[in-house]
Amino acid sequence: MKAPLFKDIVAAADRIAGVAIETPLLENPLLNEDLGARIFLKPENLQRVGAFKFRGAYNRLVQLTPEERTRGVVAFSSGNHAQGVASAAKILGIEATIVMPSDAPEMKVENTRGYGARVVLYDRATESREDIAAEIAREKGSVVVPAFEDPHIIAGQGTAALEVIRQVGERGAKLDAFLCPVGGGGLASGSGIVLNELSPETKVYGVEPQNFDDLGRSLKSGQRETNEKFSGSVCDALLSPSTGDLTFSILQQRLDGAFSVSDDEALGAVKYAWQKLKLVLEPGGATGLAALLYGKLGVRGMTVAVLLSGGNVDEETFIRALSADMR
Amino acid sequence: MKAPLFKDIVAAADRIAGVAIETPLLENPLLNEDLGARIFLKPENLQRVGAFKFRGAYNRLVQLTPEERTRGVVAFSSGNHAQGVASAAKILGIEATIVMPSDAPEMKVENTRGYGARVVLYDRATESREDIAAEIAREKGSVVVPAFEDPHIIAGQGTAALEVIRQVGERGAKLDAFLCPVGGGGLASGSGIVLNELSPETKVYGVEPQNFDDLGRSLKSGQRETNEKFSGSVCDALLSPSTGDLTFSILQQRLDGAFSVSDDEALGAVKYAWQKLKLVLEPGGATGLAALLYGKLGVRGMTVAVLLSGGNVDEETFIRALSADMR
Numbered sequence: 332m333k334a335p336l337f338k339d340i341v342a343a344a345d346r347i348a349g350v351a352i353e354t355p356l357l358e359n360p361l362l363n364e365d366l367g368a369r370i371f372l373k374p375e376n377l378q379r380v381g382a383f384k385f386r387g388a389y390n391r392l393v394q395l396t397p398e399e400r401t402r403g404v405v406a407f408s409s410g411n412h413a414q415g416v417a418s419a420a421k422i423l424g425i426e427a428t429i430v431m432p433s434d435a436p437e438m439k440v441e442n443t444r445g446y447g448a449r450v451v452l453y454d455r456a457t458e459s460r461e462d463i464a465a466e467i468a469r470e471k472g473s474v475v476v477p478a479f480e481d482p483h484i485i486a487g488q489g490t491a492a493l494e495v496i497r498q499v500g501e502r503g504a505k506l507d508a509f510l511c512p513v514g515g516g517g518l519a520s521g522s523g524i525v526l527n528e529l530s531p532e533t534k535v536y537g538v539e540p541q542n543f544d545d546l547g548r549s550l551k552s553g554q555r556e557t558n559e560k561f562s563g564s565v566c567d568a569l570l571s572p573s574t575g576d577l578t579f580s581i582l583q584q585r586l587d588g589a590f591s592v593s594d595d596e597a598l599g600a601v602k603y604a605w606q607k608l609k610l611v612l613e614p615g616g617a618t619g620l621a622a623l624l625y626g627k628l629g630v631r632g633m634t635v636a637v638l639l640s641g642g643n644v645d646e647e648t649f650i651r652a653l654s655a656d657m658r
Numbered sequence: 659m660k661a662p663l664f665k666d667i668v669a670a671a672d673r674i675a676g677v678a679i680e681t682p683l684l685e686n687p688l689l690n691e692d693l694g695a696r697i698f699l700k701p702e703n704l705q706r707v708g709a710f711k712f713r714g715a716y717n718r719l720v721q722l723t724p725e726e727r728t729r730g731v732v733a734f735s736s737g738n739h740a741q742g743v744a745s746a747a748k749i750l751g752i753e754a755t756i757v758m759p760s761d762a763p764e765m766k767v768e769n770t771r772g773y774g775a776r777v778v779l780y781d782r783a784t785e786s787r788e789d790i791a792a793e794i795a796r797e798k799g800s801v802v803v804p805a806f807e808d809p810h811i812i813a814g815q816g817t818a819a820l821e822v823i824r825q826v827g828e829r830g831a832k833l834d835a836f837l838c839p840v841g842g843g844g845l846a847s848g849s850g851i852v853l854n855e856l857s858p859e860t861k862v863y864g865v866e867p868q869n870f871d872d873l874g875r876s877l878k879s880g881q882r883e884t885n886e887k888f889s890g891s892v893c894d895a896l897l898s899p900s901t902g903d904l905t906f907s908i909l910q911q912r913l914d915g916a917f918s919v920s921d922d923e924a925l926g927a928v929k930y931a932w933q934k935l936k937l938v939l940e941p942g943g944a945t946g947l948a949a950l951l952y953g954k955l956g957v958r959g960m961t962v963a964v965l966l967s968g969g970n971v972d973e974e975t976f977i978r979a980l981s982a983d984m985r
Contacts, residue, residue, distance in 0.1 A: 355682035360706055376936040379687055438933070605976075606765070609703040609938040609969035642936035646980050649932075653973050 332577045335482040337528040340489035340521060343390040347490060350422065351386050352378050354491070356498035356636075361607045366623060368630040369504065373495050376612055376642025380442070382568070383491050383518055383640050384415030384478075390487030391476055392419045400425050402472040407431070407460040410439030411568050411641050412478040417448035428473065430464045436567060436645045455561055479517030480575035489521020495636050496529045504634050506533040510619040511638035513537035513546050513589065514569035516578030518640060523585025534587040536628065538618040540566040540597065545573045546582060547589040555579045565594045565648060568615030568641055590627035597621050601652035604639070614648065616641035659904045662809040664855040667816035667848060670717040674817060677749065678713050679705050681818070683825035683963075688934045693950060695957040696831065700822050703939055703969025707769070709895070710818050710845055710967050711742030711805075717814030718803055719746045727752050729799040734758070734787035737766030738895050738968050739805040744775035755800065757791045763894060763972045782888055806844030807902030816848025822963050823856045831961050833860040837946040838965035840864035840873050840916065841896035843905030845967060850912025861914040863955065865945040867893040867924065872900045873909060874916040882906045892921045892975060895942030895968055917954035924948050928971070928979035941975065943968035 357372040375383035392404060403426035406416040413429040420427035427448040431440055432455045444450050453463055468475050477484060492509070499506055509526050513519045519537045526535050537546055543564055548556040557573040564570060574582060592600075597614040600621035604612045612620070619637040622628060644652075684699040702710035719731060730753035733743040740756040747754035754775040758767055759782045771777050780790055795802050804811060819836070826833055836853050840846045846864045853862050864873050870891055875883040884900040891897060901909060919927075924941040927948035931939045939947070946964040949955060971979075 352685070352687075355684070357682070357704060358679070359704075360679075374936075377684060377686075381934075381936055605938050607708075609701075609708055611932050611936040611938060650977055650980065653977065 332480070333482060334577060334581050335486040335489070335521070335524065337524055339482065339486040340493060340525055343486040344490040344493050346393055347386055347389050347487065350389055353494055354378055356495065359608050366630055368632060369634045370623065371495070371499055371636040372608065373491060373636060373638045374610055375491055375638060375640050376610060376616055380411070380414040380418045381641055381643045382411035382415065382616065383488055384411040385418055386490050387484035387487030387517060388412065388415035388476065389419040389422070391481060391483040392416070392423050392425060394483060395425070395474060399474050402474065403427065404476050405430070405464050405467045405473045406476040406478070407464045408478050409435045409567055409570065411643060413443040413448070414439060414446060414643070416476050417443045417446035421447045428467050430460045432460070434562065436643065436648070438645050439643050442643065479515030480577050482577070485517050485521045485578065485581070487521070488518040489525050491518070491638060492522040492525035496525060499636060506530055506636050507633040508534045508536065508628065508630065508635045510536045510538055510622055510635065512569055512615055512618045512640045513539050514615070515571040516546065516574035516582050518638070519586065520578045520581040522638070523581060527585050535585060537582065537586055537589040538622045539589060539591045540564040540569050540615070540618065541591045541593045543570055544589070544591040547591055549574065549579060550583065550586065550589055566597050566615035566618060568613060569618065590622045592618050592621040592625060592627065595655060596625045598652040598655040600624055601649070602655045605653065610639065611642045611644065612639055613641050613644035614652070659807070660809060661904060661908050662813040662816070662848070662851065664851055666809065666813040667820060667852055670813040671817040671820050673720055674713055674716050674814065677716055680821055681705055683822065686935050693957055695959060696961045697950065698822070698826055698963040699935065700818060700963060700965045701937055702818055702965060702967050703937060703943055707738070707741040707745045708968055708970045709738035709742065709943065710815055711738040712745055713817050714811035714814030714844060715739065715742035715803065716746040716749070718808060718810040719743070719750050719752060721810060722752070722801060726801050729801065730754065731803050732757070732791050732794045732800045733803040733805070734791045735805050736762045736894050736897065738970060740770040741766060741773060741970070743803050744770045744773035748774045755794055757787045759787070761889065763970065763975070765972050766970050769970065806842030807904050809904070812844050812847045812905065812908070814848070815845040816852050818845070818965060819849040819852035823852065826963060833857055833963050834960040835861045835863065835955065835957065835962045837863045837865055837949055837962065839896055839942055839945040839967045840866050841942070842898040843873065843901035843909050845965070846913065847905045847908040849965070850908060854912050862912060864909065864913055864916040865949045866916060866918045867891040867896050867942070867945065868918045868920045870897055871916070871918040874918055876901065876906060877910065877913065877916055893924055893942035893945060895940060896945065917949045919945050919948040919952060919954065922982060923952045925979040925982040927951055928976070929982045932980065937966065938969045938971065939966055940968050940971035941979070
């Protein structure tokens with residue numbers, strides 16, 4: 332599989348224009364003051380389906396042939412990719428089947444069904460989602476839409492960074508650093524390609540949940556490492572076993588490093604976003620912000636953009652975050 | 659006191675440019691689908707201090723003479739105007755004293771202190787905030803900054819609608835209706851002046867809490883009515899005893915009507931904003947949205963803008979909203 336080129340991301344931006352939301356670039360005086368820096372926020376929680384995932388899913392599905400479209404699509408995901416594929420499929424009139432873990436946040440399962448997709452639940456501990464999806468694909472001849480290991484998906488996710496660069500430029504600023512959450516690495520791969528091309532001086536960092544820091548370890552060892560566990564973090568959106576062959580090869584070239592944040596730090600960032608930024612984030616979507624708030628990277632005096640990747644969170648988890656300690 | 663002219667609002671926009679945040683205009687596919695309409699959201703919860711109030715406060719304070727600035731300012735407010743004045747005063751290097759009711763949301767009191775203002779608490783039931791503020795003003799010669807009954811405050815608040823009209827125009831749309839929350843009527847007055855001038859076909863509506871519907875009754879009777887109670891709604895930001903002489907005279911000319919929403923409806927809108935829009939709103943700031951969600955105005959097929967006026971809400975109230983019934 333070949334990595335997408337910068338021009339593929341530009342082409343993806345044209346394809347999703349008018350369908351995906353061009354999310355605004357926000358700046359908050361309290362956050363700037365707290366960090367002694369200029370922080371730009373790219374709130375992809377305001378994207379269609381409440382997460383950046385719509386960008387990649389739509390860019391993939393809109394390129395299916397008419398014949399492929401009639402056979403439907405199948406995807407596996409704990410939630411945000413599920414909603415992205417379901418929503419894109421609905422817009423394009425394609426049948427979608429989504430394989431989701433039975434412990435996925437209820438809101439994500441409900442929303443996926445709400446977009447008209449058929450949801451097949453599986454047990455994370457005993458069943459293989461890849462096998463289930465492959466079986467469904469075989470039966471119907473459906474196209475499997477991977478969550479990150481696909482050049483069209485990566486190109487679609489990269490369009491958010493393309494917007495960031497243009498929006499930052501409109502404000503007459505230049506980025507010293509760019510941070511984004513990392514699960515399978517699709518968003519970070521697309522972002523890295525864009526930033527390396529348009530703003531080569533900008534450092535690009537991925538942020539992972541503690542104990543799910545396969546990327547950080549992989550970047551150090553030079554080979555693709557995996558996580559021991561598949562669940563057990565509040566950052567449900569970021570719990571892929573590892574990056575993919577394709578995404579890791581891109582991230583190795585494009586990223587300047589990776590940080591990891593604890594559950595408490597992710598929840599603290601969710602609370603900070605609620606209290607001061609007035610934005611609803613899910614813990615996984617807040618990891619980039621958490622890395623800034625909890626000093627994983629010194630940013631005093633710098634200009635930094637952070638991608639807030641999603642806001643699909645259950646009531647229970649959100650209420651838990653409101654009780655979290657704040658920085 | 660004379661009503662501000664349209665050109666005063668344009669001048670206010672120039673004064674606050676680069677200091678106030680130009681909040682984005684948002685659109686959400688789920689909301690559009692739920693209402694069968696095109697709904698533009700103006701999220702003033704993303705404004706400096708988490709509410710539109712900064713606009714008017716800064717426009718007033720920046721016009722004080724150097725001599726007046728040395729004597730400080732005093733204001734009374736249940737919370738958002740307090741924060742607006744405190745923040746504007748801090749930026750301009752002016753001492754601020756804010757008289758707040760002892761039952762104001764804790765977050766609003768804390769934030770006001772956080773901006774460096776001196777906070778004087780009073781008992782809503784037994785003390786007069788006007789008397790306390792006047793006494794402080796007399797002692798120090800400070801300028802009293804009213805929450806709404808002032809042409810510069812009204813002009814400042816009107817700048818949000820000025821942005822809405824430009825942002826809606828950039829999207830090639832035209833507004834059939836505009837809704838905004840009403841307490842003392844400063845925001846609605848400024849909005850009405852702007853909309854009547856730039857988009858005369860647009861109907862302009864104010865939205866009040868149930869049992870605090872003095873404006874609705876005043877528009878019907880043709881004279882300024884007052885509310886019987888001064889507390890007892892979750893919409894703490896909108897509980898002024900009545901509009902002012904000035905704001906009512908403007909609203910009478912500029913508005914097409916007023917709606918009122920119950921506490922449950924306001925809380926339901928807070929929950930909707932959390933779940934689907936990924937925005938944190940306070941109940942008073944969500945009344946315009948509540949009016950749409952609960953069908954106070956039929957909007958099917960229409961293009962409508964709604965001003966989300968603030969997002970400063972206590973944990974307790976927010977958690978209560980998350981348990982509310984949703985539309």
